[in-house]
Amino acid sequence: MEKKANIFVICAPEISPILHEEIKALGYTQTKEHRLGVQLFGTLVDCMYLNLQLRTANKVLWEVSKFYAANPEQLYNKAINIPWEEELDIDGYFNIDSFVKNDTITDSRFANLKLKDAIVDRFMNAHQKRPDSGPEKDKVRIYMHWVETECILYYDTSGAVIAKHGYRKIPGTAPMLESLAAAVIMASKWDQKSPFINPMCGSGTLAIEAALLATNTAPGLFRDNFGFMYLSSFNEERWNEMCERAQKQIKPCEANIYASDISEEAIKNARFNAEEARMNKYIAFTVSDFRDANIPEEPGIIILNPEYGERLGEEDELIEIYKEIGDLFKKKCQGYTGYVFTGNRELGKNIGLRTKRKIPFYNGSIECRLLEYELYRGTRKEK
Numbered sequence: 001m002e003k004k005a006n007i008f009v010i011c012a013p014e015i016s017p018i019l020h021e022e023i024k025a026l027g028y029t030q031t032k033e034h035r036l037g038v039q040l041f042g043t044l045v046d047c048m049y050l051n052l053q054l055r056t057a058n059k060v061l062w063e064v065s066k067f068y069a070a071n072p073e074q075l076y077n078k079a080i081n082i083p084w085e086e087e088l089d090i091d092g093y094f095n096i097d098s099f100v101k102n103d104t105i106t107d108s109r110f111a112n113l114k115l116k117d118a119i120v121d122r123f124m125n126a127h128q129k130r131p132d133s134g135p136e137k138d139k140v141r142i143y144m145h146w147v148e149t150e151c152i153l154y155y156d157t158s159g160a161v162i163a164k165h166g167y168r169k170i171p172g173t174a175p176m177l178e179s180l181a182a183a184v185i186m187a188s189k190w191d192q193k194s195p196f197i198n199p200m201c202g203s204g205t206l207a208i209e210a211a212l213l214a215t216n217t218a219p220g221l222f223r224d225n226f227g228f229m230y231l232s233s234f235n236e237e238r239w240n241e242m243c244e245r246a247q248k249q250i251k252p253c254e255a256n257i258y259a260s261d262i263s264e265e266a267i268k269n270a271r272f273n274a275e276e277a278r279m280n281k282y283i284a285f286t287v288s289d290f291r292d293a294n295i296p297e298e299p300g301i302i303i304l305n306p307e308y309g310e311r312l313g314e315e316d317e318l319i320e321i322y323k324e325i326g327d328l329f330k331k332k333c334q335g336y337t338g339y340v341f342t343g344n345r346e347l348g349k350n351i352g353l354r355t356k357r358k359i360p361f362y363n364g365s366i367e368c369r370l371l372e373y374e375l376y377r378g379t380r381k382e383k
Contacts, residue, residue, distance in 0.1 A: 166222030195300030204270025
């Protein structure tokens, strides 16, 4: 019988409601939403499936043990009694990462060292041999969450963060992380069939994520290395079957997706990234100013991610840009739902339209909003 344990799927701030819906859509019903993730219960196979399918997650953690530890000695004494040999290969390699907030610990590296010593000593006591450990993060990863006296140890089944979907070889300047782009699209009203218009597309992340969503392409298909692959209970045959099934579930894109940018270099990079994602045939890339964006008659959504004016003096220059985004919405986008993703609320006010929703997000450490505008259809002006 396969071992079951708590699974904690981590995400960026404000994304957990979207991640929760995504997990429930995969068929998981016994779930609990937290501020920075979603908790459920399952096997390593469930972790594999979540890593393959999830678009808005950062990591999938599989619980090893949860216990009381007031100090490093208690951490060591509890950890040395955990049957690590069930999942760690004696000839393998492991890395430890952690979040520690305990009065007896001033440097989390010391806590990591105590945990490493416990694991190593358990192997040495039983076998006079031990797995290697160190800074490399491409094999088994153990994650420790130790706050006050509660310590939870996990296997990080993702390894490298799954927030990066693996296709974006040229990120461009100030790129939006793939998981954030997916969350923004899923928070919008896009039905995956109507037009998706993305001026100021930069490296193409929003347009590519829209195509991946519309084609039901699992983001994990672009990666060939996950943390779970180095655990002893990993079943490669089941993983291959899972990937083959996901490949068969990919469908043609029904929507017309348009992405444009004034920069020829940005469009060149976006096209390359789209080819890496095998989505280039579904996205029409053009070099053009956002003011000249091609807006089809059929209503859909239009989404822009303009600069925020993070450096001194930039904000004044961007006021006119935001005003012209509002003009674009009013003059050319009747019947559409408009979206502007911005990390500057004051600049957002220059769009000059009433927002229907202000959806909170974080882009790294920057607090952002996805501003939604319902652009009522009037008499469409000739373009």
